[in-house]
Structures are given as C-alpha cells and as structure tokens.
Amino acid sequence: MAERPVLSFAVRSPRRRAGSTPVVGCGRFAERLPAVSPAPSAPPVDQLNDQRVLRVRPLASPALLKDRLPLTDQARDVVLRGRRDVVDVLTGRDERLLAVVGPCSVHDPAAALDYATRLAALAEEVRDQVLVVMRVYFEKPRTTLGWKGLINDPGLDGSYQVNEGLTLARQLLLDVLALGLPVGCEFLDPITPQYIADTVSWGSIGARTAQSQVHRQLSSGLSMPIGIKNSTEGDVQSAVDAVRSAAAEHVFTGINEDGQAAILSTTGNEDCHVVLRGSAQGPNYDAASVRATLERLAAAGLPERVVVDASHGNSGKDHRRQPVVVADLARRLAGGERGVRGVMLESFLEEGNQPLADPASLVYGRSVTDACLGWPDTADVLRTLAATLRAADPTRSGAGTG
Numbered sequence: 001m002a003e004r005p006v007l008s009f010a011v012r013s014p015r016r017r018a019g020s021t022p023v024v025g026c027g028r029f030a031e032r033l034p035a036v037s038p039a040p041s042a043p044p045v046d047q048l049n050d051q052r053v054l055r056v057r058p059l060a061s062p063a064l065l066k067d068r069l070p071l072t073d074q075a076r077d078v079v080l081r082g083r084r085d086v087v088d089v090l091t092g093r094d095e096r097l098l099a100v101v102g103p104c105s106v107h108d109p110a111a112a113l114d115y116a117t118r119l120a121a122l123a124e125e126v127r128d129q130v131l132v133v134m135r136v137y138f139e140k141p142r143t144t145l146g147w148k149g150l151i152n153d154p155g156l157d158g159s160y161q162v163n164e165g166l167t168l169a170r171q172l173l174l175d176v177l178a179l180g181l182p183v184g185c186e187f188l189d190p191i192t193p194q195y196i197a198d199t200v201s202w203g204s205i206g207a208r209t210a211q212s213q214v215h216r217q218l219s220s221g222l223s224m225p226i227g228i229k230n231s232t233e234g235d236v237q238s239a240v241d242a243v244r245s246a247a248a249e250h251v252f253t254g255i256n257e258d259g260q261a262a263i264l265s266t267t268g269n270e271d272c273h274v275v276l277r278g279s280a281q282g283p284n285y286d287a288a289s290v291r292a293t294l295e296r297l298a299a300a301g302l303p304e305r306v307v308v309d310a311s312h313g314n315s316g317k318d319h320r321r322q323p324v325v326v327a328d329l330a331r332r333l334a335g336g337e338r339g340v341r342g343v344m345l346e347s348f349l350e351e352g353n354q355p356l357a358d359p360a361s362l363v364y365g366r367s368v369t370d371a372c373l374g375w376p377d378t379a380d381v382l383r384t385l386a387a388t389l390r391a392a393d394p395t396r397s398g399a400g401t402g
C-alpha cells in the first residue's frame with residue numbers, strides 16, 4: 001500500500017471517532033467546538049491534497065552539504081578566476097575562445113574525474129588560445145522520459161537517493177576544481193543551485209527550459225555567466241528574450257541556504273548569452289545564422305555574442321560531426337568573423353554512447369545519454385582549434401597567458 005502523502009501545507013484534521021468533538025488550535029489556545037456536520041458537498045479532507053504524491057522524504061539542507069564538503073581556498077580561487085575569465089572572453093577583453101567540454105552527463109564520478117585529469121593537462125596546452133571549462137552536467141532534461149541525471153538517481157536504478165546524488169555531485173565538483181579546472185553545469189531544478197552553484201564558473205539553461213520564467217528568474221540571481229539555448233524547434237528569439245529577462249531584477253520564491261522557503265530578490269545577470277545548438281530543423285552555427293542572432297541581440301539592446309554548441313542539433317546528434325562544426329568555426333574565426341565567443345563539445349573517454357543498464361555492465365567512460373566524442377578526437381579537436389587560431393593571430397591576448 002502507498003505511504004500516506006504529507007506534501008501539502010494544509011493542516012490535517014486529526015483522526016477522530018465519528019461524532020466526537022473536534023479540537024481547534026493547539027496548546028493552551030485549544031478550544032472545544034460543538035460537532036458540526038460537514039456541508040454535504042464538501043469532500044473529505046484526505047481526498048483534497050496530495051492525491052498523486054506517493055512519498056515525501058527529507059532533503060539535507062544546502063548549508064549541511066556545504067559544511068560537510070566545503071570549498072577549499074584553492075577551489076574558490078579557481079571558481080572566481082574561471083568566472084572572471086569567462087566574462088572577459090564574453091566581453092572580448094580576453095580574445096581567446098571559450099570551450100565548454102565534457103560528457104553529456106556524469107553517471108560515474110570516477111570516470112568523470114579520470115576525464116577531468118586529462119582535460120586539465122590539455123587545457124594548459126591550449127590556454128594561450130582557448131579557455132577550457134569542463135562540462136560537468138548532473139541534471140538531464142528529457143524530451144519525454146529517461147534517467148534524469150546523477151543528482152536525481154545516482155544509483156542509475158530508480159532508487160532516487162537524491163541526498164547521495166547531491167553529495168556525489170558536490171564531491172566531484174570539488175575534485176575537478178582541485179585540478180585547477182573551472183566547471184560548467186546546466187541548472188534544471190530551481191532548488192539544486194543552492195547546493196552546488198558556488199563551485200560553478202559557467203552555467204547553462206537548456207533548450208527545453210529557456211522559455212520558462214522560473215529559469216529566467218533563477219539566471220537573474222546566479223553568480224556566474226549563463227548560456228541560454230535556442231529551443232529544440234530552432235526558435236532563437238526565445239533565447240534572446242531569456243537573456244533580456246535574466247538581465248533584469250526579479251522577485252520570486254526559492255530556498256535559502258538552510259533549505260527554507262524564501263522570497264528572493266535578484267539584481268539581474270548581465271553575463272547571460274545565447275547558445276546556438278541547432279534543432280530538429282537543422283544546424284544554426286553557419287555565418288548567416290550567427291549574424292541573424294547578433295542582429296536580434298542588438299535589436300533587444302543586448303551584447304552581440306554567442307556560444308555555439310557543436311553537438312545536439314548542430315551535429316544532427318551524430319558525435320562524429322562535432323569536429324566538422326568546430327573546424328568550420330575555427331576557419332571563420334581565423335578569417336576575422338566576430339560574435340562567436342565560445343564552443344561546446346560533448347566529449348567523454350570513449351566515443352559514442354550506450355544504453356543505461358546495470359552499472360556493473362556499463363563500458364567505462366562511455367556516455368549513457370547523448371553520444372560523445374572520444375578522448376583522442378577531443379584532444380585533436382582542441383589542439384587543431386588552438387593551432388588554427390594561433391596561426392591566424394599569434395599575438396592574440398588572453399588573460400590566461402599571463
């Protein structure tokens with residue numbers, strides 16, 4: 001039998017025998033009232049609330065998790081420097097290209113950290129031309145149904161140990177920062193950022209949530225630059241609208257550090273930008289699509305800059321096309337095209353993807369969501385990108401060169 005749901009804030013009537021006198025209030029204010037028959041049309045209280053909630057479990061507070069897994073001073077410096085570098089690249093003060101690179105989703109923290117170790121070394125190699133941020137995505141928005149990521153279901157088995165998921169996520173973020181690598185996350189659930197946002201240097205709002213007021217409000221208060229994707233149908237204006245909305249002040253409900261419901265007032269986030277990810281209708285990384293997006297941004301009074309996601313609709317979901325997208329961008333940037341300030345790659349240790357199965361039977365380092373580039377191809381893509389940019393402008397100035 002299902003457990004009794006207890007989600008609503010409505011005060012439940014205590015169970016009582018038929019005809020007994022109800023007690024209203026509590027403690028010394030309790031008052032005996034004569035029994036009244038309910039109006040014939042009033043449904044019994046237990047049919048009003050939580051009729052579709054199966055279970056409610058306690059959630060650790062953000063403060064508790066941060067107390068257990070605090071940021072070190074070194075990690076704090078990596079986060080802050082990462083945020084500053086990303087902002088500098090977006091504004092053009094730093095002439096390098098941002099590259100957000102990593103698995104579609106983290107399902108095995110050990111494999112993600114193995115990947116991070118390789119990426120940290122590669123990031124050093126290309127840092128004169130490319131600012132590398134590792135994609136460390138724990139929340140997956142699904143087109144219909146599917147595994148929703150490590151925070152939601154760290155056991156990959158429908159056991160939904162969310163407290164464990166938050167702990168694993170924060171621990172991995174700290175481990176990646178310890179390597180000196182800044183991280184990027186998608187923010188999907190409006191509660192989750194309180195647990196991990198202090199570790200993040202670049203954030204994303206995905207194609208399926210860019211029109212959501214909840215996510216625009218959230219972006220307006222986040223402390224890092226946020227890339228907002230065009231819709232899965234290819235609508236870019238909704239992303240431009242989202243950037244504009246997120247730049248404004250908002251007042252909305254959320255949670256505080258102690259996990260209590262709170263009213264949040266935000267300043268607005270002027271570091272949001274559009275991410276062109278293509279769509280089911282085709283790619284939108286070509287020069288004409290970029291130009292059209294920059295014109296939309298200018299018309300809205302917003303900075304003219306975009307990041308291009310080489311995966312998703314821009315690769316037709318074929319990971320082998322991601323290098324083609326990046327090579328085309330590199331050629332155009334080397335030729336002087338303006339406006340593209342970054343790229344995103346979905347990449348893991350092993351190329352392709354695999355169906356989600358018993359964790360013990362999964363291939364190590366291969367995605368369980370979208371297909372990814374493997375490590376050797378990823379290294380080639382980033383090295384070739386850096387070499388193309390270097391050849392075009394050996395004097396390119398970047399904050400990372402100092």
Ligand SMILES: O=C[C@H](O)[C@H](O)COP(=O)(O)O
Binds near residue numbers: 140142146
């Ligand atoms: O990047 C990840 C996926 O494209 C996104 O989560 C949607 O996945 P789905 O279409 O397999 O649900």
Ligand SMILES: C=C(OP(=O)(O)O)C(=O)O
Binds near residue numbers: 104140205
């Ligand atoms: C879900 C993602 O992308 P999109 O929102 O573009 O589908 C993603 O980058 O993981």
